[in-house]
């Protein structure tokens with residue numbers, strides 16, 4: 001049997017801590033060998049309950065320890081480029097939280113560096129591809145049972161935003177998920193992005209215009225509208241309604257027990273992404289570990305990271321201009337044409 005992956009998790013913040021917990025308790029075939037955080041106290045706290053795991057203040061120190069043979073990157077998106085290049089130099093399996101990087105030029109640098117290796121090492125953390133609802137919807141699109149997919153209506157709502165969440169991050173950190181699921185569901189590239197800024201919520205921190213209405217078009221003309229509303233107060237909600245020629249499909253709606261109690265009726269809204277997508281993250285990380293042990297990747301690739309970064313760049317430009325901005329991609333390199341990653345994520 002293959003040896004377990006010995007994973008260094010870089011970034012032990014909200015998402016990193018969640019991944020450390022899942023790798024330690026639920027994922028087979030991998031151990032947390034190191035936690036790296038510039039805040040060493042945080043890294044120390046994260047390894048305190050994991051026998052054998054060590055804390056480091058830099059990735060270089062973790063790699064030099066010789067204890068690590070895979071990496072999960074969960075630092076903020078603008079730091080991914082450096083961490084990715086460092087890991088690619090070591091030619092080890094990489095699970096990089098989304099976004100791959102926040103803009104097309106830096107993402108293309110990553111694609112080029114991976115191409116030099118001649119094989120895929122990077123899986124990008126677009127977990128919605130592993131969510132049951134999105135998978136079922138993808139199956140319906142591919143089966144053609146409801147005819148052609150014509151439009152998607154997406155609602156992406158967060159209760160609030162962490163300190164430092166900028167206006168650009170509504171696109172780069174949040175709508176990037178919609179860019180990915182649109183490409184996943186349609187199997188097409190995105191050709192343009194437009195952003196409309198309407199009435200803003202008084203609950204949005206200064207510098208953010210929230211909510212925003214994002215209009216997206218794909219190569220065959222599928223139209224998508226996204227309500228991105230990241231200070232929506234009431235809870236965390238990600239909904240998608242798909243209009244087909246012969247039917248309408250909605251995923252991500254309220255689920256769970258319907259409770260009547262103390263003179264009231266209803267259910268609970270998920271408070272955050274951990275609850276809404278917890279099962280999807282588990283499947284995603286297990287798929288990465290299983291594929292890495294076989295020498296491959298088990299989900300969205302660096303090409304997907306690049307293509308969505310190009311959409312983000314267009315989206316940020318569109319936020320400023322209000323115009324419809326074209327998404328222009330470089331030619332897809334041979335390395336990403338085999339479709340191994342896309343197959344694995346179906």
Ligand SMILES: NC(=O)C1=CN([C@@H]2O[C@H](COP(=O)(O)OP(=O)(O)OC[C@H]3O[C@@H](n4cnc5c(N)ncnc54)[C@H](O)[C@@H]3O)[C@@H](O)[C@H]2O)C=CC1
Pocket residue numbers: 010011012013014015016036037038039042057058073074075076077079097098099125126127173273277
């Ligand atoms: N897939 C998903 O649904 C989600 C993905 N994310 C992604 O996860 C990543 C991390 O996001 P959060 O956990 O929310 O951020 P966070 O701010 O809570 O945590 C980031 C951590 O990185 C550490 N850090 C900063 N600079 C560092 C450096 N140079 N070296 C090592 N550590 C460093 C910070 O001290 C902090 O502990 C981002 O890429 C974000 O987009 C976040 C939330 C949900």
Ligand SMILES: O=C1[C@@H](O)[C@H](O)[C@@H](O)[C@H](O)[C@H]1O
Pocket residue numbers: 158173174175177230273
């Ligand atoms: O990736 C995530 C966060 O980084 C982002 O800030 C949120 O808007 C998303 O809902 C969540 O899934």
